[in-house]
Amino acid sequence: MKAHLTDLLFSIVKKMTPEMAQSQIIIERPKSIDHGDLSSNIALVMAKALKKSPREVAQDIVEQIPPTESFSKIEIAGAGFLNFYFSPKTHNEIINHALEKHTDYGRNNRGGHEKIQIEFVSANPTGPLHVGHGRGAAIGDCLARLFEFSGWDVTREFYYNDAGAQIDNLTTSIKSRCMNISPEDPAFPADGYRGEYIQDIANAYLQKSTIQSNSGTVLSAADIADDDAIKNYGVHYLRKEQDQDLAAFKIHFDVYSLESSFYEAGKIEDVITILKNKGYTYEKDGALWLKTTSFGDDKDRVMQKSDGAFTYFVPDIAYHLNKWERGFKRVINEQGADHHSTVNRVKAGLQGLDKGIPADWPEYVLHQMITVMKNGQEVKISKRAGSYVTLRDLIDEVGCDATRYFLVARRADSQLVFDIDLAKSQNSDNPVYYIQYAYARIQRVLIQWGGDFNSLRSIEEYRYETLIEKKLIKKIEEFPEIIETATKELAPHQIANFLKECAADLHGYYNDTKFLVDNNNEKNGRLSLIYATQHIIKNGLNLLGISAPDSM
RNA sequence: GCGCCCGUAGCUCAGCUGGAUAGAGUACUUGGCUUCGAACCAAGUGGUCAGGAGUUCGAAUCUCUUCGGGCGCGCCA
Numbered sequence: 001m002k003a004h005l006t007d008l009l010f011s012i013v014k015k016m017t018p019e020m021a022q023s024q025i026i027i028e029r030p031k032s033i034d035h036g037d038l039s040s041n042i043a044l045v046m047a048k049a050l051k052k053s054p055r056e057v058a059q060d061i062v063e064q065i066p067p068t069e070s071f072s073k074i075e076i077a078g079a080g081f082l083n084f085y086f087s088p089k090t091h092n093e094i095i096n097h098a099l100e101k102h103t104d105y106g107r108n109n110r111g112g113h114e115k116i117q118i119e120f121v122s123a124n125p126t127g128p129l130h131v132g133h134g135r136g137a138a139i140g141d142c143l144a145r146l147f148e149f150s151g152w153d154v155t156r157e158f159y160y161n162d163a164g165a166q167i168d169n170l171t172t173s174i175k176s177r178c179m180n181i182s183p184e185d186p187a188f189p190a191d192g193y194r195g196e197y198i199q200d201i202a203n204a205y206l207q208k209s210t211i212q213s214n215s216g217t218v219l220s221a222a223d224i225a226d227d228d229a230i231k232n233y234g235v236h237y238l239r240k241e242q243d244q245d246l247a248a249f250k251i252h253f254d255v256y257s258l259e260s261s262f263y264e265a266g267k268i269e270d271v272i273t274i275l276k277n278k279g280y281t282y283e284k285d286g287a288l289w290l291k292t293t294s295f296g297d298d299k300d301r302v303m304q305k306s307d308g309a310f311t312y313f314v315p316d317i318a319y320h321l322n323k324w325e326r327g328f329k330r331v332i333n334e335q336g337a338d339h340h341s342t343v344n345r346v347k348a349g350l351q352g353l354d355k356g357i358p359a360d361w362p363e364y365v366l367h368q369m370i371t372v373m374k375n376g377q378e379v380k381i382s383k384r385a386g387s388y389v390t391l392r393d394l395i396d397e398v399g400c401d402a403t404r405y406f407l408v409a410r411r412a413d414s415q416l417v418f419d420i421d422l423a424k425s426q427n428s429d430n431p432v433y434y435i436q437y438a439y440a441r442i443q444r445v446l447i448q449w450g451g452d453f454n455s456l457r458s459i460e461e462y463r464y465e466t467l468i469e470k471k472l473i474k475k476i477e478e479f480p481e482i483i484e485t486a487t488k489e490l491a492p493h494q495i496a497n498f499l500k501e502c503a504a505d506l507h508g509y510y511n512d513t514k515f516l517v518d519n520n521n522e523k524n525g526r527l528s529l530i531y532a533t534q535h536i537i538k539n540g541l542n543l544l545g546i547s548a549p550d551s552m
Numbered sequence: 553g554c555g556c557c558c559g560u561a562g563c564u565c566a567g568c569u570g571g572a573u574a575g576a577g578u579a580c581u582u583g584g585c586u587u588c589g590a591a592c593c594a595a596g597u598g599g600u601c602a603g604g605a606g607u608u609c610g611a612a613u614c615u616c617u618u619c620g621g622g623c624g625c626g627c628c629a
Contacts, residue, residue, distance in 0.1 A: 030572080041571060044609070054609080078572040079609075124629065166629055191628085287627055298555070298625080305627040312629045340556060341624050368557060369622065410565070413557055415622060417564065422578090429591075431577070437591055445588050497566060500576075511584090511593040552591070 001477060002027050004070065005038055005084065012064045013042060017049055029478060033471050036083030043080040054080025086473065088463045094477045095458040098532040105535050106480045111152030115327055118144045120334035122159040125238040126170045128197060129245045131370050131418055132336055134391040138407035139367055140334040141251045142492035145543045150487045158253045159319060162235050163260045164312060169193060171231040177202035178224045201237050205230065213240040245392045250400055250545055259315045267318040268310055272303065280352040295348035313342055317349035324357055331362035332490065340366050365490050367412040373419040398423040401546045405432040408544060409496035431500055435537065436549060438503035442534040443550045445515055449527060462525025468509045472533055475502050479536045499540045506533050
């Protein structure tokens with residue numbers, strides 16, 4: 001409908017000012033239904049060039065619009081806006097289109113089956129997942145769902161940093177606990193992890209418990225002297241914990257990539273060799289440096305430490321080269337904003353490899369930090385200090401659906417306050433229940449009606465004339481575009497906001513109008529409208545990974 | 553000090569590729585169930601869109617600047 005109107009206006013505008021481009025025709029959806037279903041500011045834009053008042057230009061345009069069945073009214077308003085109102089015929093078409101598409105309503109094929117990889121969570125196997133990881137999980141998974149719905153071939157991927165200094169810290173921490181050295185003890189590693197979960201791992205290790213995870217079975221050696229055995233055991237223990245938490249959050253990954261695998265395959269050395277050959281490295285102070293300043297960084301960075309070990313971003317470069325070689329022309333990395341310094345380094349490294357990788361590849365979605373409030377106080381999250389709000393705690397306390405909603409309903413680049421007491425106490429007052437209730441209410445009405453849902457069609461004999469009906473139809477018409485925009489802008493929170501508005505309109509309609517009336521035309525018209533509304537709520541909730549129960 | 557993000561109602565947040573009286577939830581004040589589930593609805597109170605300057609027909613939105621908050625600036629990840 002919007003595209004149709006764009007073409008229509010362009011054909012007229014072009015005659016008046018030939019230099020206008022189609023891209024300058026902007027059709028908006030007015031915030032208020034009082035301003036129509038669609039509107040254009042084109043007259044205001046053209047007024048200056050034509051040396052006429054915007055309202056005069058608007059009048060000229062309106063006079064040239066051929067008779068159309070799509071709009072019942074076209075008016076000039078305000079400073080010179082053109083407002084278009086859908087006709088009854090258009091109302092029918094919108095509703096019937098949504099009913100026909102059903103679970104596919106809103107789906108598009110922008111992606112054309114192209115491959116896209118979305119990497120998210122990627123928590124180090126050094127502790128349980130916390131709220132911050134939960135935010136990344138919710139955002140990343142919703143992005144993946146949006147891209148799938150937009151015709152992309154999506155790979156969800158999790159990258160484990162299972163090598164390097166942090167893992168060594170984990171190992172020494174477990175080892176110390178095995179030897180009954182508590183975190184308060186001066187002998188405990190200074191950079192060690194102090195959470196109680198370390199003791200759990202140590203106990204399991206000493207008791208020779210085996211771990212069964214996605215990646216296989218790991219037997220405990222129960223040998224305190226064997227660092228490699230402790231490391232292997234600890235990493236697998238925590239990976240299993242994380243896998244369970246993610247499963248409880250209804251998130252799955254297609255591919256798990258291990259940092260250690262790039263070491264084992266010699267990929268780190270390969271990257272170093274290429275960068276050396278391309279002349280982007282130099283030695284200083286006994287270390288090997290990468291000239292990241294050649295690619296916009298403010299200082300060069302160490303790649304290989306004086307002790308011979310590589311810094312963290314070198315495996316990252318190898319990993320991203322691997323992504324590129326696997327054929328992903330589009331890659332999105334969802335991470336916490338505390339990692340944003342890695343973005344430049346990885347991109348600099350990729351450019352230095354000179355493999356034809358575009359400078360803006362990969363794309364990043366960085367979510368800001370979460371402040372957790374409990375009992376009116378801020379809870380400081382520190383893995384090493386052992387103070388925690390785990391993702392599992394949240395899921396257990398407020399439920400998977402509500403947790404997902406809270407974590408995805410905000411823009412990624414704004415900090416969010418997660419008030420645990422509020423989320424817990426809200427039970428019946430939670431936005432997610434508000435939306436689910438709208439869905440369930442429709443379901444109850446349809447069941448009570450008892451007809452064949454799939455036979456419902458909007459018919460010409462019933463005209464949607466009330467304000468609330470027009471608002472709902474406008475929402476239905478808008479839904480596919482909301483999905484396109486949220487996908488394009490990598491902004492899943494827009495879906496959450498949209499759903500809340502839909503639910504509000506539906507509840508308003510429900511309270512205002514009785515659906516199961518004697519008049520068949522009225523009944524049919526109203527039921528088709530709420531059934532179509534149910535489709536967009538269901539499809540929208542699916543995109544957020546939130547359930548749509550028939551009754552609550 | 554430098555870089556990135558943010559600052560909108562008492563609180564939590566939308567709106568930001570410039571548009572029409574700045575929205576929602578919550579809190580507070582009222583009213584609505586013998587009628588499809590009241591986990592709902594309707595009405596009201598509440599704003600110098602952090603401050604200032606600029607760009608223009610028009611700025612919460614773009615530019616500059618000041619102030620305030622978060623994150624980063626490691627041979628940690």
